[in-house]
Amino acid sequence: MASLAMKITLERIALYQFTPEHCAQARELLGWSLEQLSQESGVSVDAIQRFEARDDLLDVTRLALAFRLEAEGLVFFPGFAPGRGMNVKGSTPDPVGRADYSMIE
Numbered sequence: 057m058a059s060l061a062m063k064i065t066l067e068r069i070a071l072y073q074f075t076p077e078h079c080a081q082a083r084e085l086l087g088w089s090l091e092q093l094s095q096e097s098g099v100s101v102d103a104i105q106r107f108e109a110r111d112d113l114l115d116v117t118r119l120a121l122a123f124r125l126e127a128e129g130l131v132f133f134p135g136f137a138p139g140r141g142m143n144v145k146g147s148t149p150d151p152v153g154r155a156d157y158s159m160i161e
Contacts, residue, residue, distance in 0.1 A: 071115055073132045074122035076108045082125045082138045097124035 083093055094101045097120050107113050107121065122132065131141040 067115075067119060070122050070126075070132075071118055073134055074118060074125075075132070075134070076110050078132045078138050079104065079121055079125070080108045082128075082130050082132075085130070085138060086125075086128060093121070093124070097121050 079093075082088075083090070088096070090101045090104050093099070093104055097104075099117055099120050103113055103117055104121065107118065125138070126132075126141075129140050130138045132138055
């Protein structure tokens, strides 16, 4: 039970730390287009555009974006541009393996 609570807590932190600005800045930092982020994350181009325009998305969709970008070694903190973490590349699991992956927009 404690591990489920920890998982939920960590997901909530990721949701509130990862902003639309972070998404656009991370794509620029990586040199990725909307289409490439879509292909890498499994999230539609339309959903990414809506998120970057500050429209609402399902939490699972936002997490898929955040997790995919974190898998490239990026870290996100409110009020700061994304940065490269130290020794964290690949620390976030692939969103495709998530039980709620089918809900991604």
